[in-house]
Amino acid sequence: MTAPFEQLKTRAQQRWNELTAGALPWIRVGGGVSGEAAGAHEVTLALNKAIEKANRRANVTRVGMLGLCYAEPLVDVQLPGGDRIFYANVTPEKAAEIVQTHIAHGVPEASLAFAQVPAPGGSGLAGVPDLNDLPTMKRQVRIATRNSGHIDPRDLLQYVANGGYAALDKALTGMTPAQVLDEVKNSGLRGRGGAAFPTGTKWSFLAGNKSPVKYILCNCEEGDPGAFNDKGVLESDPHTLLEGLILAGYATTSSNGVIFIRQGHEEPIEAARKAVQDAYDAGLLGKNILGSNFSYDVEVALTGDSYVAGEETALMEAIEGKRSMPRYRPPFPAQAGLWQKPSNINNVKTLSYVPQIIANGGAWFKGVGTPGSAGTAILCITGEIQRPGMYELPMGMTIREVLNQIAGGPPAGKRIKVLQTGGPLGGVLGESDFDVQIDFDAMSKTGAILGSGGIIVGSDDVNVVDLTRNLVAFNQFESCGKCFPCRLGTTHMVEVLDRICQNKARAGDRELMERIGQSMKVGSLCGHGQLGYNPILSAFKYFAAEFDELVKDHKGPVGAFADGTMIVPTRTRP
Amino acid sequence: MTSGVTTAADTELRERIRRTLRSQKQRTITVLSSLLAVQHEIKYVPEVAIEETAHFIKGATINDVWSVASFYTNFRFTPPGDHTVEVCWGPSCHIKGAQHVLRAVQSELGLDREGETSDGKFTLRYNTCLGACAHAPVIAIDHVHHGRITPDSAVRHVKQARSKPAPGH
Numbered sequence: 001m002t003a004p005f006e007q008l009k010t011r012a013q014q015r016w017n018e019l020t021a022g023a024l025p026w027i028r029v030g031g032g033v034s035g036e037a038a039g040a041h042e043v044t045l046a047l048n049k050a051i052e053k054a055n056r057r058a059n060v061t062r063v064g065m066l067g068l069c070y071a072e073p074l075v076d077v078q079l080p081g082g083d084r085i086f087y088a089n090v091t092p093e094k095a096a097e098i099v100q101t102h103i104a105h106g107v108p109e110a111s112l113a114f115a116q117v118p119a120p121g122g123s124g125l126a127g128v129p130d131l132n133d134l135p136t137m138k139r140q141v142r143i144a145t146r147n148s149g150h151i152d153p154r155d156l157l158q159y160v161a162n163g164g165y166a167a168l169d170k171a172l173t174g175m176t177p178a179q180v181l182d183e184v185k186n187s188g189l190r191g192r193g194g195a196a197f198p199t200g201t202k203w204s205f206l207a208g209n210k211s212p213v214k215y216i217l218c219n220c221e222e223g224d225p226g227a228f229n230d231k232g233v234l235e236s237d238p239h240t241l242l243e244g245l246i247l248a249g250y251a252t253t254s255s256n257g258v259i260f261i262r263q264g265h266e267e268p269i270e271a272a273r274k275a276v277q278d279a280y281d282a283g284l285l286g287k288n289i290l291g292s293n294f295s296y297d298v299e300v301a302l303t304g305d306s307y308v309a310g311e312e313t314a315l316m317e318a319i320e321g322k323r324s325m326p327r328y329r330p331p332f333p334a335q336a337g338l339w340q341k342p343s344n345i346n347n348v349k350t351l352s353y354v355p356q357i358i359a360n361g362g363a364w365f366k367g368v369g370t371p372g373s374a375g376t377a378i379l380c381i382t383g384e385i386q387r388p389g390m391y392e393l394p395m396g397m398t399i400r401e402v403l404n405q406i407a408g409g410p411p412a413g414k415r416i417k418v419l420q421t422g423g424p425l426g427g428v429l430g431e432s433d434f435d436v437q438i439d440f441d442a443m444s445k446t447g448a449i450l451g452s453g454g455i456i457v458g459s460d461d462v463n464v465v466d467l468t469r470n471l472v473a474f475n476q477f478e479s480c481g482k483c484f485p486c487r488l489g490t491t492h493m494v495e496v497l498d499r500i501c502q503n504k505a506r507a508g509d510r511e512l513m514e515r516i517g518q519s520m521k522v523g524s525l526c527g528h529g530q531l532g533y534n535p536i537l538s539a540f541k542y543f544a545a546e547f548d549e550l551v552k553d554h555k556g557p558v559g560a561f562a563d564g565t566m567i568v569p570t571r572t573r574p
Numbered sequence: 575m576t577s578g579v580t581t582a583a584d585t586e587l588r589e590r591i592r593r594t595l596r597s598q599k600q601r602t603i604t605v606l607s608s609l610l611a612v613q614h615e616i617k618y619v620p621e622v623a624i625e626e627t628a629h630f631i632k633g634a635t636i637n638d639v640w641s642v643a644s645f646y647t648n649f650r651f652t653p654p655g656d657h658t659v660e661v662c663w664g665p666s667c668h669i670k671g672a673q674h675v676l677r678a679v680q681s682e683l684g685l686d687r688e689g690e691t692s693d694g695k696f697t698l699r700y701n702t703c704l705g706a707c708a709h710a711p712v713i714a715i716d717h718v719h720h721g722r723i724t725p726d727s728a729v730r731h732v733k734q735a736r737s738k739p740a741p742g743h
Binding site: 033034036037038039041069070072222223224225226227228231258263264265266297299300301302303304305306307318319320321322323324380381382383384388389390420424454456457458462467470471474477478480559560561566567568569570571573 | 600601602604605606607608609610614631641642644645646647648649662663664665666667668669670671673674676677680687688699700702703704705706707708709710712717718719720721722
């Protein structure tokens with residue numbers, strides 16, 4: 001261990017002891033965008049007010065997202081050295097009760113509690129389940145999300161106290177860049193941004209390039225509606241991403257890293273900026289990291305609203321300050337990428353696995369998941385489901401298992417009919433394929449994709465043609481306009497879907513959409529146009545009857561309103 | 575629009591834009607980063623900001639700056655209303671009734687599309703994904719998210735905002 005890291009670790013341990021076993025109780029409130037939407041801010045205010053009223057003191061911290069969104073707002077209270085008691089669906093009134101019992105009287109009330117993590121060696125509070133025995137937690141293997149919801153994302157020391165930057169220290173003191181690269185190759189890690197390309201192979205393209213300036217670009221332009229795991233990791237544990245990014249820089253002998261985020265997502269942006277600044281201050285970034293010969297610089301770059309900016313070459317255009325339109329390839333990014341320098345683009349989740357891969361070895365990671373898809377999938381399950389949330393599960397579980405055992409199945413009295421996976425360029429999945437494994441290749445075979453890990457659940461109440469219209473309208477709205485088959489094709493398809501939903505279908509509309517989709521596929525430069533027809537294609541596969549009802553039998557209109565119209569934005573790119 | 579007369583307010587706005595452009599702290603400063611900084615500070619991109627950005631970024635023309643400004647859908651070229659109401663229309667929210675929320679908010683604001691109310695109190699925007707999909711349907715008022723919304727609760731939130739001053743005042 002390097003001396004600078006040893007000192008950092010000592011400080012971190014002191015900080016952690018103060019928080020968990022110091023003079024004051026520690027109250028952690030689950031924050032992030034999800035916690036906020038559930039009311040975490042009001043709950044924090046109520047907690048502070050009640051503590052003041054009871055004339056007590058406590059450390060109240062906004063941590064990131066544990067992922068159990070159905071239980072939000074989520075609060076956990078730990079008396080010094082005591083059990084962690086979790087309270088779910090906390091309202092301002094319940095917050096006051098929690099303070100009254102747990103803080104003022106020092107006795108947690110089991111009937112209010114949701115779960116607990118007993119203090120080491122203790123048996124915990126009778127009648128309250130262990131957090132890790134909850135159906136939503138039991139089967140999780142938390143690698144990238146291991147700290148999410150447990151630590152303050154703004155505190156570098158809390159990350160270090162929980163094993164953070166030990167992998168970087170290990171790499172810098174005892175491994176060559178080639179050894180780090182080999183470890184990632186051996187882990188079988190594949191990119192989590194959607195394309196599932198082997199990360200080690202991608203890195204080796206860059207490692208082989210001798211240019212003195214090389215970039216690793218971390219893509220956090222999470223545009224997929226229904227997926228919030230990139231922002232989730234970033235706002236909950238930005239240092240795991242940053243450590244992964246620095247390790248990627250070391251493995252590929254790069255000089256610079258860029259974290260790329262859309263403006264408007266303030267929490268993840270602030271988390272990333274603070275993490276970068278704190279890492280510089282601690283000697284984990286900049287010249288001679290931890291006293292080694294390795295130097296690395298990282299900056300946070302913002303983009304405007306554009307879904308296509310998440311495409312790797314469009315992303316480079318955006319960082320260069322231009323319209324985020326895809327570039328022609330070749331040259332590939334590893335030859336000439338950002339500012340024409342060799343570059344690699346990795347998704348947030350991909351990089352967030354790397355510290356644990358280096359700490360525990362590639363073979364360990366490969367032992368999780370399936371032979372072809374090592375590790376975990378960080379799934380965001382939303383829509384008509386009992387327990388929506390973000391769950392990090394080993395690859396290989398079936399979708400049905402995940403929906404029923406983890407996410408609690410459909411709301412009472414409903415049946416799950418359709419899933420939308422992999423973002424709006426993914427597709428829909430019908431019940432006949434719910435037994436498919438969560439695995440990149442198994443999912444691809446169905447025609448759907450795992451993509452970034454979003455799974456949106458719809459019951460019998462959902463009309464698939466209307467859902468398809470929503471997805472294609474998104475693809476139309478977000479087309480960058482560079483390739484006309486995509487720009488005009490998506491526009492034309494929305495028109496056709498609109499008239500189908502409004503019960504004004506024309507004979508041959510289905511064939512027309514097929515023709516347009518085919519042109520988009522062959523005539524577009526990037527995935528947006530190439531895959532933009534997927535929602536319709538996959539809907540034909542599972543739900544052809546629903547199209548026939550509208551196109552042939554005119555049994556419409558469908559949609560939210562009696563006339564079959566749908567409200568969509570009118571702003572378009574000129 | 576540009577008229578022949580330069581007022582004190584014009585000069586002040588121009589100065590404020592120049593200060594904003596110069597005060598960017600990050601290493602890489604581009605046309606896009608400059609426009610984002612201006613919109614963050616002034617809440618929209620005034621016409622003079624296009625001109626100033628073109629001056630500020632070496633080698634950039636007014637055309638270049640317009641091309642970027644017109645591409646990203648978050649940029650706006652007129653001042654927004656005092657409060658911004660964003661309603662998510664992403665698929666998670668769509669399945670959970672976002673269209674009814676949209677219609678209710680439209681009718682509360684007296685709008686039939688995105689834009690500003692005639693009294694300048696509100697801007698309505700449809701958002702492709704507000705990122706809190708587990709709590710769908712979601713709206714955000716002045717960038718504060720509210721989840722598990724119904725048409726009625728959305729209208730209630732809008733009414734509450736109406737009685738508050740614009741954020742930052």
